[in-house]
Amino acid sequence: MKVIESSLLKPIPKIQLSHSFNDCSPECKADMNAWLLEMFGTYTPCYIIGKDTLIISTEQMEKLRASNMELNITEQINAYRVNSF
Secondary structure, eight states: OEEEEETTOOOEESSOOOTTOOSSOHHHHHHHHHHHHHHHOEEOOOEEETTTEEEEEHHHHHHHHHHGGGTTHHHHOEEEEESOO
16 A cells, blocks of 8 residues: 655644634634634544555654554555645
8 A cells, every 4th residue: 555645634623613604703703613623623634545545644644653553564555755735
């Protein structure tokens, strides 16, 4: 499996109010989104392309390298550094 590291993948809020939600003031919307971020946090997406390519963030790649996954995964992964995808 090829693993592609992309610096473009960033953490995003798990939940937030829709951009089209306009039933409250912008300040109220910002406060609610801040509270939702505090309560539910963020996640960093990853993408599977085809059957053999995984695109992950720089932070995820660092965790993968640090863990070494006990299966000697570093020998099984062809890692590519990608600045844009």
